[in-house]
Amino acid sequence: MRTIYKKELARIFKDKKMVFSVFLLPVLIMVGIMALVGNLTSRQMEDIENHESIVYMMNEPESFTAFLDASDLHMDVKSVETEAERDDVMSMLKEGDADLFIEFPENFDSLIQGYRQGDEVPQIKTYYNPSEDYSSSAYELISNQSLEAYRQVLLSQRVTDMNELQVFTVNSDNKDMVVQDDQKASGKALGMMLPYFITILLFAGAMGIGTDMIAGEKERGTMASLLVTPVKRKSIVLGKVFALMTISGISSVIYIVVMGATFPKILGGDSGLDLEITPEQIVMIGVLLVAIAFLYSAIVILLSVFARDLKEASTYITPAYMVVLVIGMMTMFTTREAGMKDYLIPFYNTALALKGILTSEVTMAQYGVTLAMTLVLGGILTAVIAKAFESEKVMNL
Template identity: 60%
Template sequence: MSGIKQIFNKEMARIFKDKKMVFSVFLLPVLIMVVILSIVNGLASNMKDDIESHVAQVYIVNEPEALNDILDASKAKFKLKSIDGAKEMKQAKKEILDGEADLIVEFPDNFQQEIENYQEGSQIPQVKTYQNPSEDYSRTAADNMDAALEAYRQFLLSQRVSDMEQLTVFQINSDNDEMYIQDEKKASGKAIGTMLPYFITILLFAGAMGIGTDMIAGEKERGTMASLLVSPIKRSSIVL
């Protein structure tokens, strides 16, 4: 045990007396982490801005008249193109697959008539959407279109039901701007504290790898490994 302690003290003394080693083990991983996180954050922000500024190419089948007004009122950017027939639908799906288009919205035939003539027990019309979830533009266009279709659904429902409030039994925090009661500094500290264990783990592994490689390769380069091996210390102590 004394041999392990002696070797450990020698290594610690060598590390903390070497400014380059202290920098590479304790400071360099922190700097690298900060730089990487800054780059990742910048790339993510640029990607988000690019997606938000993108005008989605959307194909629509059997487009209702009132839908245009709903889409114009939304904040999303759509470039609409009507298609008809199986051949155009097949071509549109191919463009979705290739990433050349973003979304297809298919309304059933006689959609408006089915809405107006609906009676209890009638089949509810189904609106179909086609997207490519592996494409950011397509996924975002689908989310924005879902929001617009929900607004369109509420518009049609308001025409069918005279008082929409009858369908809303109660609301939750619809006008409660003070629903969160918290200390902002404490909340920020909690967020940092959540990430801190991961940072410490990364730093420990990064520092240990730097020291560990130098213990073997460095001892051989400096010629001190032979001295250790011939010293009256068990080789198991050297390894430990």
């Protein structure tokens, strides 16, 4: 077993190209993707802020026109005079050629100034296209904010003391309204994505190397030569499983260290991430990653055993990869507190445990159950692999 183990590790670590492709290339790609997404998002937000909103108004009163001029908003205002023009503007909104349409009642200023108790309250109608970013931004800025400020201005002209209309205020002078544990909040933010990225990188790495260890050797004919040597087949199985587990474990540690160091910087200084991982958390994550690597390695090798070549092995493993990936993503969208039963579900429990470690919410009992379930399932699959290696029918596929 030790000889097989060393042989597999030597095949990886003595090849500089293999070391780069297994340990460095995936994390560089992932960091590059995250940096690109962050950069594109920043550019998109900057573009929306710098965009000159195209706003059409119908029956606009002079008071509102003067209010907009004083507000110095970055927008191009155009008037709509007829119903035909109104229909054209509605079409332009659909096509994204206009950002916002504001329709005032006729003689709006007269209605406001001549208002008496019991009169119908004038209604300003706004139209926008939520599928267009520019339109949504214009609606938020002008319809929700500017019109509300305009309403307050008109109201102040009608009411002598505005405070008489306020029964109470909410957080008008409360600087300490946000009460949270920054460590827990940062851990929760990383905990939502970390299990997902670990699943992608860890399983994908094991998939590429593991299929070559079994199906690749079958295809090249070296597996047949290995099986006729005076070596116990159980030793061959364990040697390959532990070698793949070691490689996957090392790669996962590299992924997490690099992602943990670069993630807050990629998001920018205002990300709010201020995570300090304790030595205890590092040990818990490290031990769990070893168990996950063992389980994923067993899955990959088991499916590769029943394949004749690399192509067939990839066909078998891809559905398993998708299942594990979907289960890992489930923790990103769950809000309820996980119970002990959840930690009995394979694959899902590891994602929960990783998230719980970062937020300091997982108990030692839950962690222990997750670790035990992962190792036991990996051990069962390894036993099945050993049994399959004893079958000449399976190994001669």
